[in-house]
Amino acid sequence: MTTVEEAVGQVAAPRGLLARPTKAEGFTSWFTTIDHKKIGMLYGGSALVFFVIAGLEALLIRLQLVGPNGTVLSAKVYNQMFTMHGTTMVFMVGMPMAVAFGNFLVPLMIGARDVAFPRVNMLGYWIFLFGGIFMYSSFLWSSAPDGGWFGYAPLTSQPLAAGALPGHGPDFWTIGLIMMGIGSVTSAVNFIVTILNMRAPGMTLLRMPVFVWMILVIAFLTLFAMPPVTAALIQVYMDRNFGTAFFDASRGGDPLLYQHLFWLFGHPEVYILILPGMGIVSEILPVFSRKPLFGYRVVIFSGIAIGFVGWGVWAHHMFATGLGPAALTGFGVATMAIGVPTGVKIFNWLGTVWGGAVRLKTAMLFALGFIAMFTLGGLSGVMHSIVPANSQQTDTYFIVAHFHYVLFGGLIFAFFGGFYYWWPKFFGHLLDERLGKVNFWTMLIGFNLTFFPMHLVGLRGMPRRTYTYGEGFGWETLNKIETVGAFVIAFSTLTFLVNVFVSRRKRVAAGDDPWDGRTLEWSIPSPVPAYNFAEVPEVHSFDDFWHRKYTEDDEGRLVRLPAGAADGGDVHHEPHHIHLPSPSFWPLVFALGLPTMGYGFVFKNWWVLGIGVFIAMFGLTAWAVEPSTAEEDH
Amino acid sequence: MSTALVPAGQAHGAHPPGHDTNTGISHVKLGIWAFLSSECLFFGAFISTYLIYRGRDHALLEQEGLLPEKIFDIPFTSATSFILLMSSLTMVLALAAIQRDDMRGLRIWLGATALFGLTFISGQVYEFTNFYREGLRLQTGVFGPTFFVMTGLHGAHVTVGIFWLLQLYFRSLQGKLTSAQSEAVEVAGLYWHFVDIVWIVIFTAIYLVPYN
Numbered sequence: 001m002t003t004v005e006e007a008v009g010q011v012a013a014p015r016g017l018l019a020r021p022t023k024a025e026g027f028t029s030w031f032t033t034i035d036h037k038k039i040g041m042l043y044g045g046s047a048l049v050f051f052v053i054a055g056l057e058a059l060l061i062r063l064q065l066v067g068p069n070g071t072v073l074s075a076k077v078y079n080q081m082f083t084m085h086g087t088t089m090v091f092m093v094g095m096p097m098a099v100a101f102g103n104f105l106v107p108l109m110i111g112a113r114d115v116a117f118p119r120v121n122m123l124g125y126w127i128f129l130f131g132g133i134f135m136y137s138s139f140l141w142s143s144a145p146d147g148g149w150f151g152y153a154p155l156t157s158q159p160l161a162a163g164a165l166p167g168h169g170p171d172f173w174t175i176g177l178i179m180m181g182i183g184s185v186t187s188a189v190n191f192i193v194t195i196l197n198m199r200a201p202g203m204t205l206l207r208m209p210v211f212v213w214m215i216l217v218i219a220f221l222t223l224f225a226m227p228p229v230t231a232a233l234i235q236v237y238m239d240r241n242f243g244t245a246f247f248d249a250s251r252g253g254d255p256l257l258y259q260h261l262f263w264l265f266g267h268p269e270v271y272i273l274i275l276p277g278m279g280i281v282s283e284i285l286p287v288f289s290r291k292p293l294f295g296y297r298v299v300i301f302s303g304i305a306i307g308f309v310g311w312g313v314w315a316h317h318m319f320a321t322g323l324g325p326a327a328l329t330g331f332g333v334a335t336m337a338i339g340v341p342t343g344v345k346i347f348n349w350l351g352t353v354w355g356g357a358v359r360l361k362t363a364m365l366f367a368l369g370f371i372a373m374f375t376l377g378g379l380s381g382v383m384h385s386i387v388p389a390n391s392q393q394t395d396t397y398f399i400v401a402h403f404h405y406v407l408f409g410g411l412i413f414a415f416f417g418g419f420y421y422w423w424p425k426f427f428g429h430l431l432d433e434r435l436g437k438v439n440f441w442t443m444l445i446g447f448n449l450t451f452f453p454m455h456l457v458g459l460r461g462m463p464r465r466t467y468t469y470g471e472g473f474g475w476e477t478l479n480k481i482e483t484v485g486a487f488v489i490a491f492s493t494l495t496f497l498v499n500v501f502v503s504r505r506k507r508v509a510a511g512d513d514p515w516d517g518r519t520l521e522w523s524i525p526s527p528v529p530a531y532n533f534a535e536v537p538e539v540h541s542f543d544d545f546w547h548r549k550y551t552e553d554d555e556g557r558l559v560r561l562p563a564g565a566a567d568g569g570d571v572h573h574e575p576h577h578i579h580l581p582s583p584s585f586w587p588l589v590f591a592l593g594l595p596t597m598g599y600g601f602v603f604k605n606w607w608v609l610g611i612g613v614f615i616a617m618f619g620l621t622a623w624a625v626e627p628s629t630a631e632e633d634h
Numbered sequence: 635m636s637t638a639l640v641p642a643g644q645a646h647g648a649h650p651p652g653h654d655t656n657t658g659i660s661h662v663k664l665g666i667w668a669f670l671s672s673e674c675l676f677f678g679a680f681i682s683t684y685l686i687y688r689g690r691d692h693a694l695l696e697q698e699g700l701l702p703e704k705i706f707d708i709p710f711t712s713a714t715s716f717i718l719l720m721s722s723l724t725m726v727l728a729l730a731a732i733q734r735d736d737m738r739g740l741r742i743w744l745g746a747t748a749l750f751g752l753t754f755i756s757g758q759v760y761e762f763t764n765f766y767r768e769g770l771r772l773q774t775g776v777f778g779p780t781f782f783v784m785t786g787l788h789g790a791h792v793t794v795g796i797f798w799l800l801q802l803y804f805r806s807l808q809g810k811l812t813s814a815q816s817e818a819v820e821v822a823g824l825y826w827h828f829v830d831i832v833w834i835v836i837f838t839a840i841y842l843v844p845y846n
Contacts, residue, residue, distance in 0.1 A: 116661040189668045197655035197664060223672045231679030234783070242772055244779035246683065252690035252776040261679060617797075624801055625810070 020582040020626060024530065032583035034118035037528055039125050040104030041426065043096045046129055050092035053136075055493060057085040062450075062486040065479050068471040078467035079146035080169070084136075086149030087173065090273065091180050092132045094407065095222075097415050098276035099124070099187050102215040104426065106191065108521035108528065109209045111200025111537045116193035118581050119623065120186050126591030127183030134595040135176035138169065145173035148465065150266065153232075153247035153258035157239035170240060171602040174233040179594050181226040181233075188222035191215055200520075202539035206300070209519045210293065213300045214279030217307040218272045224311075225272065229265035232258055241604060256321060263314035271310040273407060274374075275303060277414030278345060281367045284421050285349055287515050288364035289356025290558075292543055295348045302341035302348075309338045319390045328387045335385035342378055346371060361515070362436030366417030369444050373409025377402055380455065395465075398458025404451045416443065416496065423503075424510030428527040432506070435499040442492035449485025453478035518546040531578040586626060590619030666821045670828045673791075677832050680787065681839055684780040689846045691775030698769060702777065702845040705768050707761070714757030715837050718792075721750035722830045725823045732806075735813040741806055744819075747826065748799040751792050758789050781840065788836055791829045798822050 023029045033039065060081050064070040073081060107115055115121050138144045146169045147156040156173070158164035195216045199208070235246035236258070245251035247258050286293045293299060315323060315331040323331075349371050358364070380402040384390050393399060416439070423431045457475045469475060513522040523545045524533060541547050550558045593616025600609025657664065695701045724746040731739030762782070772782050802822055805811040811818065 117665060120665075185669070185672055189665050189672075192668050193661050193664045196657050197659070197661055199656050223668060224675050227672055227674075227676035228679045231676060231683070234787075235683070235779075238772075238779060238783060244772055244783070245776050246779055252687060252694075254686070257683065257686060261683075621801065625805065 020584055022582060024583070029583065031588055032122075032585045034114075034122050034581055034583055034587075035530055036103050036107050036115045036118065036121060037426075037530075037532075039121050040100050040102075042125050043100035043103060043128070046125075046132070047093050047097040047100055050088050050096075050132060052493070054085050054088035054093060055490060057081045057088070059486055059490060061085065062483040064467060065469070066483040067479070068469055068476060070468050073467065075467045076146060079148075079465075080144035082465060083145045083148050083169075083173070087135070087145065087177075088132075089407070090149060090269065091177065092128070094273040094411055095180075095184060096128050098215070098218065098273070099128075099184075101211075101276060101280065101415075101418055101422070102191060103187075105422065105521060106194060106212055106215055107198070108425075108524070108532060109212050109519050110195065110198060110203050111520050111533060111539065112194065112198040113532045113536075113578070114581065115190050116197060117190050119584050119587050121190050122584070123587035123591055124183045124187040124190065126588055127186070127594060128180055130591055130595045131176050131180035131183060134179065134598050135172055138172035141168060143167035143169050143172060145169040145176075147173065150262055151233075151236065152255070152262075153236055153239065154249070154255050157236040157247045157258070159240055159243055168602050171237065174237045174240075175598045175601050178230055178233050179598060181230050182594070184222050185226050188219040188226075191219040192223070195219075200533075200537050200539055202544075206297065207539055207542045207544070209279075210282035210296070210299055210303070211276070211279035214275040214282075214303055217303050218275050221268045221272050221275075221307055221310065225265045225268040228261045232261035232265075235261075237601070241601075256318075259318050259321065260314070263317045264311075266317065267314040268307075268310045270403075270406075271306055273411055275306065277370065277374075277411040278303065280414040280418040280421075281349065281370050283519065284363050284367040284417050285352045286543075287421075287517055288359045288361060288367070289353050290359075290516070291352055291356040292518075292546075293348070294351030294354075296542060299345055299348050302344045305341040306338060309334060309341070313338055316385060316390070319387050320394045332385050332387050336382060339378065339382045339385070346375055346378075361420070362431070362433055362440055363417045363421035363515075365437070365440045366413050366420065369440065370410055370413040370417065373405055373413060373444075373447065377405025377407075377409055380405065393458065395463055396458040397454040397462045397464060400464055401451050401454035401458055404454070408451070409447055413443070416440075419496075421515065422521075424514050425521055425526050425528065427504070428510060429503060429507045430510045430514060431503045432499050432508075435495055435502065439492055439495045439499060442488055442495060446485045446488025446490075446492055449488060450482050451485070453481050453485075457482075516549075518543040520545055523548070531580060534578075584623070584626065586619050586623035588619075590616050590623060593617075593619060660817060662817060662821050663824070666824050670824065673828065673832075677784075677788070677835075680780070680784040681835060684784055685839060687776040687780055688843075691777055692846055694775045695777060695845075698774070700768065700770050700774060700777075702781075702840070705765055705770060706841060707764070708841055710757070711761065711837070711841055714754050714761075715833060717750050717757075718754040718830055718833055721747045721754070722827050724750060725826050729816065729819050729823050732811070732813055732816040732819050737806055737811075740811075740819070741803060744799050744803045744806070748796050748803065751796045751799070751826075755789055755792055755796070758785065762786075777845070784836060785840070788829070788832060791832070795822070795826050795829055798825065 021029075021032045023032070024035075030038065030042065060073060061078070064072040064078055064081075103115070103121065107113065135145065145151070146167075147165055151170060151173055155164055156170040160166070195208070195212060199205075235244070238244040239246050239248065239253075245253040247253045247255045249255060282293055282299055312334040313331060315327060316335045319328060319331075353368070380398070384393060384399070384402065420431050420436055423429070457478045460474055462469060462473070462475050469479075510526050512525050514526075515522070520537060520539075521528075523537065537544070549561060551561055553559050593612045593614070595612075596615055597609050597612030600606060600612055655661065655664075659667075692701070724743045728740055728743035728747060731737075731743055770781075771778050773779070799822060802811060802819060805818075
């Protein structure tokens with residue numbers, strides 16, 4: 001805890017332990033920072049690490065399935081691998097990476113100096129990180145979760161005595177997810193308040209960049225999706241550890257209720273994952289087409305429509321459970337309907353690129369790749385909404401193919417596009433374009449090699465989540481191709497990591513506005529100073545920064561305004577008087593209490609639980625009474 | 635949403651807190667509203683579970699003499715519920731006191747609110763103990779788990795609220811809570827009222843709707 005001591009040593013004595021740390025630079029500052037940009041980088045870096053881990057798990061799965069009767073993994077380890085791969089990608093990569101981009105970019109895009117609750121922001125990060133580490137620590141007890149990322153009861157909820165899933169796997173899974181859910185809700189509250197309350201003068205809701213809108217929509221989705229699953233997870237935990245009968249059909253419980261509660265979260269969750277990707281792509285396409293986004297308002301209203309209709313489609317995950325014709329029809333129709341706003345967006349993106357002066361930089365390639373791959377995934381998604389077809393496809397590799405096309409071909413492509421696009425704003429230097437193109441093309445080829453054949457083996461009846469398969473079903477060749485494709489994706493990811501280090505060494509200075517951007521984050525220096533905006537910008541239109549740079553002549557051609565007109569004010573303004581909140585270590589202390597409580601719950605050790613409660617209470621109390629800023633020396 | 639569309643600095647005078655936000659609502663207050671809306675679904679999930687399962691174990695409960703209408707002591711629970719509702723009144727009085735800079739009044743009413751909350755919790759502990767003596771367990775049918783887990787989580791929320799109130803109480807004793815920070819009391823109050831309202835729903839669903 002050198003952080004604590006150093007930090008305390010720097011401030012006036014009477015405040016003692018409650019003084020706020022002041023270090024803004026150096027290694028230890030990362031533990032106490034409440035700067036939204038640094039927190040965004042912490043989220044992004046941690047999510048990348050989890051992405052690599054989940055990728056390695058996927059490679060093991062593909063090695064096991066490369067031929068019939070594979071022997072690389074045992075059935076139990078295979079179950080752990082696909083459970084942890086899914087759980088990691090959804091909760092430790094997809095959601096936190098969106099929060100990473102959101103954290104860094106939302107304040108910059110709306111012209112704010114920080115988020116509404118800087119300390120809560122840091123708390124959310126620690127809870128996510130500790131939740132992830134907590135869940136992975138289950139490997140130390142050889143008890144990794146093995147009930148699938150959806151953790152269906154009663155498989156996961158049967159008591160140990162009934163012998164359903166030995167070990168502590170489901171307990172680590174339920175407690176870990178509850179923890180990360182708490183973290184997500186804190187960041188959702190933070191985004192909502194920041195976006196609704198902290199926009200610069202003139203930045204009305206309908207002048208906000210699409211990315212900000214999508215973050216606002218997913219913040220509301222997170223807020224309302226997390227509680228039902230938290231309730232379900234508590235019930236699973238109680239069933240497994242205290243012999244309650246929430247999901248025990250023999251005593252009046254109903255396993256189907258678990259599925260309802262889970263998918264009431266789980267389907268909005270799908271949109272929580274994909275909408276930020278849509279937002280990122282909606283930022284990249286106009287810049288590299290040198291055209292405004294086609295139908296800005298329509299894109300936003302489609303996003304909101306997806307957010308609303310997303311609450312009425314959850315049972316399409318349960319078509320095979322026998323819900324009855326009325327429910328099947330209703331949910332089937334709603335599922336077809338949600339394809340409409342999604343399709344509208346695809347046409348908007350195409351309209352944006354159409355007739356534009358397209359520059360095929362890596363970011364743009366990933367954005368275009370997103371449109372193509374996501375459309376394919378969307379089409380197979382509409383196939384699932386047809387109930388009879390669904391009963392044929394459910395639990396086969398066809399479903400695996402579908403959701404990887406939307407989540408990998410969609411979301412992950414958007415993230416990579418976002419990396420190449422905003423890297424200069426994050427770190428002040430560009431990523432290498434040549435390596436970037438290798439990254440893109442190998443990703444696109446590897447992705448299709450891996451996941452396209454899954455459609456075919458799925459239609460030929462290959463079941464999901466089965467650790468091995470016999471010879472002679474006609475699945476061998478396609479599975480070999482899939483495994484080769486998985487390694488091409490691994491190579492592509494490696495290219496990206498190499499690119500990060502090579503570019504860091506070369507440090508090709510990017511300048512403030514390397515892509516001729518349209519949104520406010522490009523109007524300020526790269527990397528961004530701690531206070532973001534030396535002067536809070538005044539916004540006059542959508543794409544305000546673009547209109548500060550360009551105007552149109554009588555024939556509608558773009559004319560660049562003289563330099564200087566582009567600057568909102570004196571950029572080299574000395575920022576001494578800008579008041580920023582001080583760092584704090586209490587979010588870290590409070591968050592440390594949660595995994596401690598978690599171990600108490602998993603091993604039913606009430607002493608450990610008590611220690612965890614004490615740590616959390618101590619952190620929270622100190623947080624409440626610590627002074628709002630460090631004492632200043634003048 | 636119409637206020638949200640008004641750019642900052644055009645529509646609002648200099649009335650802290652919240653004068654510098656686009657909506658005119660301060661960060662903390664907007665944040666607690668968002669959080670409470672999330673909590674609605676949390677309790678909603680448990681209340682739904684209870685209502686869906688209600689009556690499925692009627693035969694079992696009847697056989698063991700544990701039917702809710704038999705073991706419930708409705709006058710007693712009504713009394714503690716009334717006390718909890720009254721604590722919302724004292725909470726409002728506490729807010730009114732700090733807003734007119736009456737620190738003594740603030741502490742009296744904060745203390746009263748915490749005390750009423752504590753009375754409610756004591757009543758719940760007494761009730762749980764009684765039910766346990768009669769033979770109702772966490773494992774009894776579906777009534778046992780739904781009842782104990784839902785009311786237990788509500789009790790945990792009240793307990794958190796009591797700690798929140800006590801923390802405000804001690805801050806005001808140290809002189810660190812002034813009328814300029816009346817919003818700290820208001821936000822705690824919003825949480826407290828929310829927990830009360832949830833209890834009205836739970837009380838109605840469990841104690842007043844017949845179990846069959």
